[in-house]
Each structure stands twice: as C-alpha cells, then as structure tokens.
Amino acid sequence: MNICIYGAASADLDQIYYDKTEQLGRLMAKRGHGLVFGGGETGLMGAAARGVAAEKGYILGIAPKFFDKPGVLYQKCTDFIITETMRERKHLLEEKSQATIVAPGGIGTYEEFFEIFTLKSLNRLDRAIVFYNINGYYDLMKKLLEHTVKEKFMAPEIMEMCRFMENPEEILDYIENY
Numbered sequence: 001m002n003i004c005i006y007g008a009a010s011a012d013l014d015q016i017y018y019d020k021t022e023q024l025g026r027l028m029a030k031r032g033h034g035l036v037f038g039g040g041e042t043g044l045m046g047a048a049a050r051g052v053a054a055e056k057g058y059i060l061g062i063a064p065k066f067f068d069k070p071g072v073l074y075q076k077c078t079d080f081i082i083t084e085t086m087r088e089r090k091h092l093l094e095e096k097s098q099a100t101i102v103a104p105g106g107i108g109t110y111e112e113f114f115e116i117f118t119l120k121s122l123n124r125l126d127r128a129i130v131f132y133n134i135n136g137y138y139d140l141m142k143k144l145l146e147h148t149v150k151e152k153f154m155a156p157e158i159m160e161m162c163r164f165m166e167n168p169e170e171i172l173d174y175i176e177n178y
Contacts, residue, residue, distance in 0.1 A: 002034040002060065003175065004093050006112040007044030007103030007132075018047040020134045021103050024168040025051020031172055034058030034078075036097040038089065039067065041074045044103045049074045062092045090115060099128040099175045102162075104137040121158045128178035129162040130171050138164055 007021060025048040028035060035052040037045050039061030052059050053076050061077040064086055073080070083089045090112060094100075102113045119125045131138040142164050148154040165171045 001032075001099060001175070002036045002058070002097045003028060003099045003101060004036040004097035005045070005048045005101045005103055005132075006038070006093075006105060006109045007048065008105040008109060009038075009040045009043035009045055010106070011042040013043070013104075014135070017044060017104055017134055017137075020168075021047040021132070022051035022054075024048065024101070024103075024132060024171070025053075025057075026055050027168045027172060028052055029055030029057025031176075033172070034060065036060045036062065036093055038093065039063035039073050039077065039080060041072060044105065046074055048103065049077070060096055062089050062096070064089055094119075094125065097127075099130075099178065101130050101132050101171060101175075102138075103132045104134055117162060120161050128175045130174060131162065131164045132168075132171060133164045133166045136166075 021044040025035060029052045034057060035048055037048060040046055049059050059077045061074055061080045062083065063073055064083045067073060068082060081092055083092065094116060100116055102109060117129060120129060131141065145159055149156050149159050163174060
C-alpha cells in the first residue's frame with residue numbers, strides 16, 4: 001500500500017524528529033509499503049524518503065513546479081509528479097495513497113491534515129489517518145480536538161477518525177488492519 005506522509009520541510013529541528021521519521025520510512029519499506037509525499041529534500045519529508053530509499057522502497061514525490069529549484073526536491077524518488085498548484089499537489093497526494101501519517105510539521109502540515117480529516121468526516125474518503133506523535137509533538141493538537149468535541153463544535157465520533165501514536169510498528173499495524 002502507498003502511505004502519504006505529511007510533515008515539516010524545516011532543516012532546523014531537533015535531531016529526534018529526523019531520526020524517528022527516517023525510522024518510520026525504513027519500516028514502511030521493510031513491510032512493503034510505498035511512500036507518497038510532498039517531494040522535499042529537507043525536513044521530515046526528506047527523512048521519510050531517505051528511510052524508504054535505504055530499504056529500496058517505492059517513493060512518489062509530488063510538488064508544484066515553483067518548488068523545482070536546486071536543493072529543494074528529493075532527487076532519488078522512484079517517480080515524481082510536478083503540479084501547477086499546491087491544490088493539485090494535495091489532490092494527488094490523496095489520490096495516489098491509501099493511508100495518511102501526519103508527522104510533526106507546521107502550518108502547511110496542519111492544513112493538509114485538516115483537509116483530509118474534513119473529507120473523512122464528510123464520508124468523502126475512508127482511510128487510516130495517524131498523527132506520528134514524536135516527542136509528544138501532537139499532544140496539544142489532541143487536546144484542541146478534544147476541546148472542540150467538549151464544546152460541541154464536533155461530534156465525538158469524529159474524534160475517533162484519527163489516531164495519535166508514537167510507535168512506528170503500532171502505526172503500521174493500525175494502518176494495515178484498518
């Protein structure tokens with residue numbers, strides 16, 4: 001199965017984030033899963049790709065053409081799709097994968113998560129969605145979503161449409177048995 005990973009592009013994070021995301025990529029490839037990602041060389045996107053590549057797994061990068069500059073895109077993808085827009089990129093990330101892992105990231109990662117989460121809540125797609133909660137990064141996101149339920153802005157069953165996990169083996173077990 002192809003798994004989409006959303007995550008930071010930053011090259012200035014604590015090393016634990018890169019190490020854990022590369023570990024996830026390695027395990028995905030060892031278990032026969034391909035990576036679909038935003039095509040970035042740096043950050044957690046690059047770490048995931050390096051992990052999958054180390055185990056000779058399939059990697060599909062998808063990025064808009066304005067990212068096609070030296071040092072921005074991961075060069076060792078099995079396949080690469082260049083899009084015109086970020087919207088087209090997100091559509092293809094969804095279309096070319098069967099599950100989603102949300103690694104730590106910033107505003108772009110949040111935006112990608114909330115779009116896919118909204119589509120799932122509206123029954124427009126059915127896939128496993130997992131926050132890779134490295135170092136407790138997404139603890140506050142979980143609290144925010146729980147608060148949203150508590151204040152009745154979201155039904156409790158919607159909260160069950162995503163999982164928060166920190167162990168790569170458990171993440172892949174959940175996705176494989178979804």
